Amino acid sequence: MDDIKRMAVFAAVVEHHSMSAAARALSMSTSAVSQQVRRLERDSGVTLLHRSTRKLTLTAAGEQFHAHCAAMVAAARRAQQQLTHSREAPVGELRLSAPVGFARHVAPALGELLAAHPALSLKLLVDDAHIDLIEARIDLAVRFGRLPDSSWVARRLCAFELLVCASPELLRSHGAPRRPEDLLSQPWLALARDGQALHLSLQGPQGESRTQRIEARISSNNQLSIQQMCVAGLGLALLARVDAADDLAAGRLVPVLPQWRCPSLDVWAATPQRDAQPAKVRAAIDALAQYLVGLPGAVR
CATH class of the missing domain: 3.40.190.10 (Periplasmic binding protein-like II)
Incomplete structure (x- = not known):
């Protein structure tokens, strides 16, 4: 990595035609720039620059070496520009x-x-x-x-409103729940949660709260399948209104205990x-x- 840094310093010296100008461009001292170039020459055993009080000139070896150093610096600049572009524009x-x-x-x-x-x-x-x-x-x-x-x-x-939903056919055959306790006698559908039961929290119209531990008759790791089985009358399900909106509007699903509210479901990025x-x-x-x-x- 030190050699790469020295190559970049050498390229800057050639680009700016002097040690002092390169030092200003690189926010380094002139002596530090000179030291980097001397170390590069010492380690390679090749003279890269002819120095005089008036100017710097490249040796034949220095000219060939500079071409590679300049290409390396240009590639690094393109990489940096690409990062900046990715930061500023969706690409x-x-x-x-x-x-x-x-x-x-x-x-x-x-x-x-x-x-x-x-x-x-x-x-x-x-x-x-x-x-x-x-x-x-x-x-x-x-x-x-x-x-x-x-x-x-x-x-x-955002957060999605959650509803307990059922098909009209299911409610006709099992009876419509009138209290949170009535939910326990209904068949339930739920997302698979490592075998754990569904803990349903409800808040009533007077601010009262209930938490029901419900064992699902049918579970799945797919929420869409749960909704489809709910429409088919296989059980009650806790669904987001955004997902159930079309089925609710068409009457394929109806809200259960609509006066009781469920906690909303947070959506995260x-x-x-x-x-x-x-x-x-x-x-x-x-x-x-x-x-x-x-x-x-x-x-x-």
């Missing part, structure tokens, strides 16, 4: 991870961003399982609810670093946040 591949049920929101959320920046590409990894974000080289992950401890940085995008975020990540987070708050049942 390159954005690797985005999201649950299956969220995938339908990616196109409307990021469509304008992708259209406005042709140099930006998208790699979407859809999986309800918590994949290894480091191993998969993820730039940005959309996550829901309580996040596990990790070195990743999370920014809250998780990234591997807090500082020096690439422009592609910053722009994608902003686009997601702007889109999500306009969805049914979304709150800031």
Whole structure:
């Protein structure tokens, strides 16, 4: 690494035609610049510069060596410019991870961003399982609810309203619950959570609260499958209003105990670093946040 630094100093001396001018450009002392060049000549055993009181001239070996040093410095400058460009403009591949049920929101959320920046590409990894974000080289992950401890940085995008939903057919056959306690006699659908039961928290119209521990009859690691089975009348399910909006509007689902409210579901953007975020990540987070708050049942 010291040799590379000396090569860069040597290239600056030739570029600026003097030790003192190179020193000013590099924020070094003239003596330090001279020392770096002398060390380069001593280690190589080759004279690179002819020095006089009036000017510096390259030797034949110095001229050939300078061509390589200048090319090295130019490549480093291009690399730095590329980093700056990545910092200031959305370019390159954005690797985005999201649950299956969220995938339908990616196109409307990021469509304008992708259209406005042709140099930006998208790699979407859809999986309800918590994949290894480091191993998969993820730039940005959309996550829901309580996040596990990790070195990743999370920014809250919004929260989704949650509803207990059922099909009209199920309620006709099992009876519509009138109190939170009635939920215990109903068949339930739930996301698989390592075999744990669903703990359903509810807040009543008078501010009272209930927490029900519910054993699900059917579980799945896929939220979309849970919703489809709920529409089919296989059980009650806790669904985000944004996901169930079409089924609710069409009457395929109805809210259960609508006067009791469930805690909202936080939506997060998780990234591997807090500082020096690439422009592609910053722009994608902003686009997601702007889109999500306009969805049914979304709150800031």
